[in-house]
Amino acid sequence: xxxxxxxxxxxxxxGAAVLGTGGGGDPYIGKMMALQAIEKYGPIPLMTVDELDxxxxxVPSSMIGAPTVMVEKIPAEGMVTQALEFIEQALGxxxxxxxxxxxxxxxSIIPLVVAAEKGIPVLDADAMGRAFPEAQMVTFYLxxxxxxxxxxxxxxxxxxxxxxxxxxxxxxxxxxxxxxxGGSAAMCDYPLSGxxxxxxxxxxTLTLAQEIGALLRTARSQETSPVRMLxxxxxxxxxxxxxxxxxSRRTDSxxxxxxxxxxxIDHDRGRQMILGFQNEHLVALENGQxxxxxxxxxxxLDKETGMPITTEGLKYGARVSIVAFPCxxxxxxxxxxxxxxxxxxxxxxxxxPVEQLVAKRxxxx
Amino acid sequence: xxYRIGIDVGGTNTDAVLLDEQLQVVHEVKSPTTADVSSGIxxxxxxxxxxxxxxxxxxxxxxxxxxxxxxxxxxxxxLNRVGTIRIGKPATTAVRPMMGWxxxxxxxxxxxxxxxxxxxxxxxxxxxxxDEEEIRSACRSMKGDVETIAISGVFSPANADQxxxxxHIVREELGESISISVSHEIGSIxxxxxxxxxxxxxxxxxxxxxxxxxxxxxxxxxxxxxxxxFFGQNDGTLMSLVYAIRYPILxxxxxxxxxxxxxxHLSGRKDGLVVDVGGTTTDIGVLINGFPRQSSLAVDIGGxxxxxxxxxxxxxxxxxxxxxxxxxxxxKLGPDSVGYQLRNRALIVGGDTMTATDVAVVMGRLNWPGxxxxxxxxxxCQQVDAQLVAAVEDAIDRMKTSPTPVPVILxxxxxVLLPDQMKGVSEVIRPKHFGAANAIGAALGQVSGQIxxxxxxxxxxxxxxxxxxxxxxxxxxxxxGADPQSLEIVHMEDIPLAYLxxxxxxxxxxxAGLLQA
Numbered sequence: 003x004x005x006x007x008x009x010x011x012x013x014x015x016x017g018a019a020v021l022g023t024g025g026g027g028d029p030y031i032g033k034m035m036a037l038q039a040i041e042k043y044g045p046i047p048l049m050t051v052d053e054l055d056x057x058x059x060x061v062p063s064s065m066i067g068a069p070t071v072m073v074e075k076i077p078a079e080g081m082v083t084q085a086l087e088f089i090e091q092a093l094g095x096x097x098x099x100x101x102x103x104x105x106x107x108x109x110s111i112i113p114l115v116v117a118a119e120k121g122i123p124v125l126d127a128d129a130m131g132r133a134f135p136e137a138q139m140v141t142f143y144l145x146x147x148x149x150x151x152x153x154x155x156x157x158x159x160x161x162x163x164x165x166x167x168x169x170x171x172x173x174x175x176x177x178x179x180x181x182x183x184g185g186s187a188a189m190c191d192y193p194l195s196g197x198x199x200x201x202x203x204x205x206x207t208l209t210l211a212q213e214i215g216a217l218l219r220t221a222r223s224q225e226t227s228p229v230r231m232l233x234x235x236x237x238x239x240x241x242x243x244x245x246x247x248x249x250s251r252r253t254d255s256x257x258x259x260x261x262x263x264x265x266x267i268d269h270d271r272g273r274q275m276i277l278g279f280q281n282e283h284l285v286a287l288e289n290g291q292x293x294x295x296x297x298x299x300x301x302x303l304d305k306e307t308g309m310p311i312t313t314e315g316l317k318y319g320a321r322v323s324i325v326a327f328p329c330x331x332x333x334x335x336x337x338x339x340x341x342x343x344x345x346x347x348x349x350x351x352x353x354x355p356v357e358q359l360v361a362k363r364x365x366x367x
Numbered sequence: 368x369x370y371r372i373g374i375d376v377g378g379t380n381t382d383a384v385l386l387d388e389q390l391q392v393v394h395e396v397k398s399p400t401t402a403d404v405s406s407g408i409x410x411x412x413x414x415x416x417x418x419x420x421x422x423x424x425x426x427x428x429x430x431x432x433x434x435x436x437x438x439x440x441x442x443x444x445x446l447n448r449v450g451t452i453r454i455g456k457p458a459t460t461a462v463r464p465m466m467g468w469x470x471x472x473x474x475x476x477x478x479x480x481x482x483x484x485x486x487x488x489x490x491x492x493x494x495x496x497x498d499e500e501e502i503r504s505a506c507r508s509m510k511g512d513v514e515t516i517a518i519s520g521v522f523s524p525a526n527a528d529q530x531x532x533x534x535h536i537v538r539e540e541l542g543e544s545i546s547i548s549v550s551h552e553i554g555s556i557x558x559x560x561x562x563x564x565x566x567x568x569x570x571x572x573x574x575x576x577x578x579x580x581x582x583x584x585x586x587x588x589x590x591x592x593x594x595x596x597f598f599g600q601n602d603g604t605l606m607s608l609v610y611a612i613r614y615p616i617l618x619x620x621x622x623x624x625x626x627x628x629x630x631x632h633l634s635g636r637k638d639g640l641v642v643d644v645g646g647t648t649t650d651i652g653v654l655i656n657g658f659p660r661q662s663s664l665a666v667d668i669g670g671x672x673x674x675x676x677x678x679x680x681x682x683x684x685x686x687x688x689x690x691x692x693x694x695x696x697x698x699k700l701g702p703d704s705v706g707y708q709l710r711n712r713a714l715i716v717g718g719d720t721m722t723a724t725d726v727a728v729v730m731g732r733l734n735w736p737g738x739x740x741x742x743x744x745x746x747x748c749q750q751v752d753a754q755l756v757a758a759v760e761d762a763i764d765r766m767k768t769s770p771t772p773v774p775v776i777l778x779x780x781x782x783v784l785l786p787d788q789m790k791g792v793s794e795v796i797r798p799k800h801f802g803a804a805n806a807i808g809a810a811l812g813q814v815s816g817q818i819x820x821x822x823x824x825x826x827x828x829x830x831x832x833x834x835x836x837x838x839x840x841x842x843x844x845x846x847x848g849a850d851p852q853s854l855e856i857v858h859m860e861d862i863p864l865a866y867l868x869x870x871x872x873x874x875x876x877x878x879a880g881l882l883q884a
Contacts (some may be wrong), residue, residue, distance in 0.1 A: 030672075034559065059774040068875070073557045075521050076459040115461065157458035158495065184488040185871070247770060267772075304421050319765040 003053060003123065005045035006114060009034045009256035013215030016309075018110035020214050020232070022209070023299050023311040025282035026107015027069030031076060032246070036111050037081075038119035046081060046114050049099055049123040051205040060087050060125060063116040064109045066137070066176055067186035070127050072108070074188055078157040079096050081190040082112055083119045088161050090154035094159035099217035101125035101199070103140060103192070106133025106209040107281070112188075121266075127203040129192070130297050135281040137176055138169030139342050142192045152176070152191035156183040162285040204330045218308055228308025229323045230290045238327040239360045241286055242275045243268050243292045243305060246320045251313075262302075262316055264324065275324065275358045276347040279313045293325035293363075294356040297333035301325050327357045370421055371428040372591070373810025374408055375599075375625050376400055376435075377645075378556040381409035382806035384527035385419050385426075390457070390632065394419035396802040405578075409585040416589050423590030428882065431582050432599030432621040432809040439574040440472075440619075446570040447546075452505055452537070453562060454520035454529050456828035458494060464519075464562060469670040476570045479513050485520030485529045489871060490823040494521065497529055499536060506540035515546040517569040519562035521695035522764060525821050525860030546572045546613075553616060555819040556873065560674035567668065575615035577610050591707040595882070597848075601677055603658045603808070604815035604879055607848045619668060622805060624678045627652040627659045627806030630776040633798030639774040640763055640792075643804065644781035647686040647704035650856045651766050652678055654776070655812075655856050656877070683741055683762045687781035688713075689723040691751050698754050715739055723784050725752050733783040760790045769790065776848035778804035815857070815879035816843025824870035832874060833859065840878040849880035 006014070017030035022029075040046065054060070063082050065072060090097055100113045100120070105128040117124040129140035142149070149172040150165040162179055166172040172191060180187045194202070217235060221228035231239060243262035251260035259280045266273035275293065278285045282299035286293040294300055302311045305321040332338055334355060340346065345352040370393065375382045375865045381400045384777050385393040396414045401407035403869040408431070416423050441475040451464045462663050465473055465697035486494040493693035516537050522528045536548055554561030579596070586594060599621035600609035611618065623643065630641040639659045643650045667673070679693045684702030693697040705712045705720055712718035714725045715738040727733040727739055729748040767773060770794035777785055778801040787795045800807065818839035821833035837856055845851055858877040 031462070031559070034466055036468055038462055068489075068871075070556060073559070074489070075494070076455070076558055078457045081461070095856065112708040141822045159457070184492075184494065245764075318769065319767055321765070 003047050003049055006048050006124070007045045007300055008040055010212055011040065011111065011114065013212045013219060014110060014208060015215065017211030017214030017217050017316070018106055019310045020301055020303075021110070021131070021211055021299065022106030022133040022310070022312070023175055023282045023301055024279055024311070026109065027072065027102065028312070029108050029111055031073050031264050032108040032111030032115070034115045035077065036118070039057065039115045041117040042122070043118040046117045047123040047360060048124050048208060050139045051200055051203065054099065054196040056197040056200070059093070059095050060099045060101060060196055060199045061097045061190050061193045061195060062103040062129065063088055063100045063113045063188070063190050065186060066189045067180045069108065071185035075157065075184060077123070077188065078194065081155055081157055082190070083116050084159070085153040085155040085159065085188045085190040086116055086120065088155065088163050089151060089190050092151040092153070092163050093193060094158055097122065097193075099123050099125050099196075101203070102128040102208065104128055104130040104131065104133045105211055108343065109133070110208065110211055124208070125199070125203070125206045127199065127205045128207045129203055131204040131207055133282050134284065134342055136171035137191070139171065140192070141202050141204060141330070142194065144332055144337050144341065145200055145336065147192060147194060147202060149191040151193065152189065153322065154179050154183070155188045204332070211313035219307055229303055229305065232303070232308055233325060236327040238325050239356060240325050242266065242273065242324040243270045243366065244273075244275060244322060245316050245325070246316055249316055249318065258313060258314075264322065267321065277324065278349070279346055281313065283313065285349055286326065286346055292344070292351055292354070293359060295349070295351075295353055297329040297338060297342045297353070299329055300357040301327070312332055328356055369425050369427040371430065371812070372412065372415060372594075372689065373430045373808070374618075375432045375622060375809045376404055376408065377622060379803065381407040381411045382803050383415040384803050384806040384810060385415050385421060386807070387744050388809050392803070392807065393421065395800060395806065397564060397802075397834070399541070404433065404438070405581045405585065405588050407589070407845040408433070408582065412585055412589050416581055416591070419475045424593065426591045426594045428597065428810075429582070429586050429591060429594040430599060430605060430809045430810065431576060432616065432805070433623070435574055435578045436571050436615045436618050437573060437620070440567060442477040443471050445570050445574050445577070446475045447514040447573050448512065448518050449479065449566050449569040450509040451480035451517045451562070451566055452502065452517070452533060453480065453531060454497070454518070454523075455558070456482050456495075456562070457483045458486055458521055459486055459558065462559060465566065466559070472669060472671065477513065479509050481509070482617045483533075485742045487526045487529070489522055489525060489821050497532060498551070502533055502536045503540055509821070510541060515548065515569040515572045516541070517548045517550070517565045517759045519558065519565050521558060521633050522821075524556055524819050525766040527551040533855055548613070553614065554674050555875075556821070557674045562674050563671045564673040565767045566615055567671065567673065567874055569614035572612065575612045579612055583608075585738035597882075599625050599809045599863045602661065602815065603678070604813050604818070605811075605882070606814065610847055620677055621675070621809075623652055624659050625808030626650065626778055627654055627678065627807045627808065628811050629804030629806070630654070630778045630798065631657050632807060632811055633778070633800055633804060634776045634796045636774060636776060636796065639776055640766060640861040641778065642759065642763065642782065642785070643775070643779040644784055645686050645779050646686065646688045646709070646781060647761070648682045649781070651681045651683075651762050653766055669718045670716045679766075681762055681766050683758060683815060684748070685723065685755060685758060685784070687722070687724045687784065691721040691723060691726065694749070698768045700751070700755060700758065707777065714743055723755060723781070726755070727784045732786065756789065759785060763789065764791050777801065813845060813879045814842045814847045814882060814883040815877055816847055817875070817877040818843060819873065819875045822872050822874060824872055829861070829872065832872060833861070833876070836874040836876040837878070840876040844878040844880055849878075849883060850882065851880070854878050854880035
């Protein structure tokens with residue numbers, strides 16, 4: 003067990019933006035919430051998966067809805083914690099540990115706020131190892147774990163406890179309730195035993211986010227470029243160095259979908275790459291052929307600073323490095339690919355792991 | 368005959384220009400910026416009036432673009448003690464007002480804030496109604512400790528009624544004369560950033576009054592007694608003196624904006640890139656339909672995150688005084704500059720420092736009478752020149768929105784460094800009076816109004832929503848002093864909001880027009 007202080011929160015927020023693969027919402031507001039919580043309740047205990055009791059009740063905590071609403075209608079103090087307590091009431095059992103459902107974007111930080119308010123540890127693990135747009139896109143769903151009971155709350159104290167039969171129904175219900183709650187709500191789902199979490203969650207991801215953040219913070223004073231340091235850290239691949247020449251976005255059933263086009267610069271001069279997204283970056287294509295696809299992580303980084311750029315923040319002329327990191331092995335199973343592979347998002351090709359795609363191009367070249 | 372005077376206070380110089388009715392330049396002067404700012408303004412005014420020989424009684428308008436407010440925030444000086452009321456409970460309590468502010472600024476402004484019940488959903492529905500007794504008791508508890516009031520409310524850009532009602536109650540409790548800043552008039556979506564800008568605005572009221580009084584007095588002493596007085600805003604339009612005292616935060620960063628507007632006027636162009644080369648930096652802005660493109664990112668002022676309107680400017684460390692160094696095979700340009708010491712330190716005047724201006728003279732771009740070019744390595748200058756131009760070309764490319772070559776308007780005293788042909792540039796325009804583009808921009812008489820609001824398209828058509836937003840922007844512009852006959856919509860954009868079904872649409876509209884006669 004170690005403790006999360008203000009500097010650690012800053013670093014987790016920066017690292018979560020990289021793991022957010024372009025989506026997940028700006029961690030800024032979460033960071034401010036966590037800083038206030040620390041000011042009030044002191045540093046937050048972070049528990050490793052090894053330290054978790056098999057019969058402990060673990061409940062992930064998160065926000066769901068539009069980031070644009072959340073930055074305006076900021077959550078109430080205690081609001082996410084209340085959702086957690088509705089689960090306690092439904093199960094008649096105390097929650098021992100909370101955890102992030104996703105380590106990308108603002109939801110990486112929300113459990114820190116809950117942990118501080120509730121006086122419980124936060125688990126150094128999540129159920130995505132990145133960010134994804136829909137509620138069933140979690141390792142818990144892949145492992146057939148039940149999301150019920152799930153609880154949602156808003157700032158006024160409205161609460162709903164639901165018993166969806168699976169993650170897909172949970173996503174549908176949650177999306178409708180979110181609208182009625184004003185476009186942004188708190189959600190706790192997948193109450194699990196410590197044993198289940200150990201088997202299904204992706205361990206060490208908050209620490210990973212923190213290390214990425216610390217790396218970006220200190221990288222400027224180093225000899226090696228921040229992008230290179232990040233690739234080494236995450237075992238990633240630089241797919242392309244280029245500048246943004248076109249961006250098209252549209253809203254479709256509540257998501258921002260679209261694509262960005264990049265022209266190669268430096269050693270990639272003459273090449274062109276297209277990046278497709280639905281809130282998060284999904285596929286990187288060259289001449290219609292995938293260079294990397296979901297569920298592997300795709301990040302657009304500022305070429306000089308290594309700072310991540312979101313799908314909303316991407317502008318014409320930005321000099322970027324497009325990088326890919328292998329996703330957790332759980333996403334590479336048949337059910338993982340069916341849930342979050344390129345075909346789920348409407349692309350007409352199969353998932354091939356990024357390291358294989360890179361090796362194949364290496365042979366040709 | 369009637370005239371207008373424009374003044375721009377920069378880091379090095381205070382520029383003043385006198386324009387006639389056709390907005391043609393009659394006279395321009397450069398005078399050093401002084402530490403107190405005001406005496407520099409007085410001196411520039413005095414000279415432009417005296418040297419032009421124009422009867423000061425015929426000056427009809429006087430416009431000032433100044434750094435007073437920026438300095439007050441950065442130096443934490445002359446700030447008002449602000450009482451903040453946030454209408455948001457039970458939402459928003461997870462992040463209190465002034466969270467994350469630097470300690471010294473918090474101390475200067477005072478930490479008097481209250482969160483009271485209220486707020487709206489994104490579509491303007493009420494979350495909870497106001498509790499008037501709660502607001503009155505907040506006012507009473509702050510009485511005597513605060514000089515001005517800042518009011519912010521959840522989704523006030525979508526529905527401003529609660530902020531207006533709270534302002535009314537504050538006046539009843541703290542007196543009609545208390546100055547109140549309301550967030551829906553200052554910033555856009557993003558409660559913390561908008562609230563921060565509103566608190567800063569409230570903190571600047573006394574500085575704004577002092578500047579306004581000082582400017583009026585300086586004009587009076589120079590015999591200009593009947594002029595309408597205006598201040599430059601950071602979006603390239605003007606606001607009246609009354610408006611400037613209410614919204615001083617909008618004067619922040621008006622300098623680069625003034626240059627862009629001045630460049631537009633001098634060149635007669637409405638679209639293109641403006642490259643303003645000064646002594647230390649080159650500022651590149653984008654001119655769209657006669658106005659600077661706005662930045663879409665959160666802007667940090669004095670250590671605080673805000674989201675008020677700012678021009679999208681890219682600065683590179685290249686100016687007339689930029690120091691050139693050779694380090695092995697490499698050439699290093701700046702980032703430091705000899706600044707106003709160019710006339711003593713440059714090689715062409717017998718000094719010991721190679722500057723970008725020396726290179727321009729050797730390359731034949733700039734005629735410098737009596738320049739000492741004999742000992743300067745010409746081949747090296749060619750290399751430096753190529754690198755300098757490439758750096759500016761690269762910066763130009765970053766600011767473009769498409770690969771199509773664009774016209775570039777070159778202004779500022781250092782613009783002689785750049786050639787007539789550049790990569791990605793369709794034509795280079797060098798307008799007359801390019802050195803005073805900033806002060807000319809300050810003098811130009813357009814005033815604007817802006818609106819930003821989220822509409823739910825389930826309840827109305829996109830056309831109806833756009834029409835409503837346009838009407839709102841026009842109302843704002845008229846309130847700011849625009850002639851209703853001359854108003855046009857200069858900017859309109861709509862952005863679909865992510866993660867929300869029901870077709871929520873964020874619409875931004877800006878209307879601008881000529882000053883009311």
